[in-house]
Amino acid sequence: MTNALKIELQPKQVELYRLVEDSPATDIGYGGARGGGKSHGARAVILLRRLEHPGTRALIFRRTYGELFENHIERLFQEYPALRQYYSVSNKLLQLPPALGGGSIVFGHAENPGDIYDFQGKEYMDILVDEATKLSKAELDFLRTCRRWKGVDDRSCKMILTCNPGGVGHSYIKRVMIDRRFQENELPDAYAFIPAHGWDNVEWARKALEANHLTVDDYYGWTDDQRYQYFITRTQYGRDLNALPESLRIQHLMGRWDYFEGQVFPELNEADHNLDQWASPRELRLVSALDHATTGITAFVQLGVDKDERLMALEEYYRRDQLISEHAMSIKLMLARYGKQDYTLIDPSTEAKTMQNVREMYSVQDAYRREGLPTVVAQRASIGVGLDLIKEMLRVDPMRIHPFEQKRGSPRLFISKKLCPNGWREMTELQAQNEDGKVTYIGDDHWIDCVRYVAMSRPRAAAVKALDMKTLPTTERLMVKSFTQWAKQWDRLANPNRSGSWF
Secondary structure, three states: OOHOOOOOOOHHHHHHHHHHHOOOOOOEEEEEEOOHHHHHHHHHHHHHHHHHHOEEEEEEEOOOHHHHHHHHHHHHHHHHHHHHHHEEOOOOOEEEHHHHHHEEEEEEEEOOOHHHHHHHOOOOOOOEOOOHHOOHHHHHHHHOOOOOOOOOOOOEEEEEEEEEOOOOOOHHHHHHHHHOOOOOOEEEEEEEEEEHHHOOOHHHHHHHHHHOOOHHHHHOOHHHHHHHHHHHHHHHHHHHHHOOOOOHHHHHHOOOOOOOOOOOOOOOOOOHHHHHOOOOOOOOEEEEEEEEOOOOOOEEEEEOOOOOOOOEEEEEEEEEEOOOHHHHHHHHHHHHHOOOOOOEOOOHHHOOOOEEOOOOOHHHHHHHOOOOOOOOOOOOHHHHHHHHHHHHHHEEEEEEOOOOOOOOEEEEEEEOOOOOOHHHHHHOOOEEEOOOOOOEEEEOOHHHHHHHHHHHHHOOOOOOOOOHHHHHOOOHHHHHHHHHHHHHHHHHHHHHOOOOOOO
């Protein structure tokens, strides 16, 4: 039956099929760069599995119906015209005849918030989520509950996730597939990943190969680098990708997961900003910040400020779902290693008096103070303004003297990647999406918020102790202004004949 449909797979697509058919992995990622044949290969594997597992059902899913129709439904029938007669337009269902095993493929989408829950109660032996980074982790988790089929061996039900860097699901896919950092009940051997690149796909090079009297076997007999060079020099698609601006070239041609369109902090790199490569900094003023979450992640960052107002993120605390007393105890142990702080900032929202004990209203800030962790409320400011300041501090100023190398060219923000691993991850994964002029930030930002609070509390020089009126709440500012006016008037009345004055 397979030969009758002429299902052909390229080497990377064969690797995908082997992982789906033979490996214990149940979640298989396939992606990276554009043009690698991901959609065709995954769709062909889904069809092949229906032929080899008669009577089973699969789901091919994309975010919108337009994408689903153009990239899968029409493509499937262009490749296998004989199957069109078995397709129900109203049900979006391909029901294979008994001669082809009697299995079926459902084509699904969820364009609006909450539509994903329409799949509740459905069962599929295999699920292909094409462009999986367009779905949130919660949506992928929900679809995974539909991956089940009675009477099959353990781990025979599979989810294939084709994906490119960027999108709401980027952080999750990168974490489990690329970085292989697992949480809670996630099982490492359940995840596998195949990187895809444009030069994996011979279709872009067929005409050039014919002109050079070369075959497909010749092409796949070359090394990866040889195919890459041929792709970017002899194919129009490869030349187009290679000619993109560098930020887009890195994403679309190279498929790098640490650099992508929409990334908020593309300036961050190990060579310029990783504090671990130099000797421990000395003579730092210590400042810190706390971003509290009643549920989810609570982050605390210990920073140092040198004499030239360069910020250095020294260490992080990053825990989820703990009591305030537990957070406070761990944070105090960290602070004890560093010493006296100039100040510790806290999320402005924690100032609200919303918690109650027997006698009074009190805030999250009060609760930390009662646990021996006094804080100052951070300045209220636009998130975008704070992130822009961090970006500015990451840029290398060619005129600024480097604190460790003593030569010109230095950023104003350094981060210990070893002791702030979650901070480094947040900064490499945070995205900005602009829809009709409204910017939305996607990704974890608990650590980033801490650094943002501290960055916005500067650039008042660390050694300056004078009162900064701009940092005071409005009521205190009015009190100081009123007292100053009274003191000046009293000075003039008390010393009418003195030329000198306190003021």
